[in-house]
Amino acid sequence: MMPVTSYLALGAILFSVGLYGVLTKRNAVVVLFCVELMLNAANINLVAFSKYGLYSNQTGQVFTLFTITIAAAEAAVGVAILFALYRNQNTVKVDRYNSLNG
Template sequence: MPATSYLALAAILFCIGLYGVLTKRNAVIVLFSVELMLNAANLNLVAFSKFGLYADIAGQIFSLFSITVAAAEAAVGIAILIALYRRRQTVDVDRFDTLKG
């Protein structure tokens, strides 16, 4: 398979994740969509580690680091979400508008 197909798949997944972030109201699903966007970026890294101009295994290492940071982000995100839920009794992102001018 040429590199174009992997990059196109990653672009489509990134766009679906972006649409989810922009339109979903449940904060858990917004976090999930962010994970989907991060996964699309990982797929790009791994694809370029095989198909890049200077193809090297370092792309896979970058994607491993990215997966680690994404896991830490998901854990902290869920913790913040639970703290917010305890305070406001909702996970609807439209209701967290205290800073709105």
């Protein structure tokens, strides 16, 4: 039997890679996609605990369905905000968005 720890470790590694991408990438689209990767890593944990655990049942998959829905809405709104920003600032580099800089 596969222990649950392997799946949790996979989720942790993917989350860390996504976090590093969010912190270092300069293209705003790639930053958005790295956020999606982090959400996916969390989903792996939910599905893993729906199979392994003391009171494990299929409810974890229901939660994952809701998370995927929210993530899709987040991606759509994020890309829309990005287009509006691109039209105003004419760049997609996240470190150029400094109009709130004092």
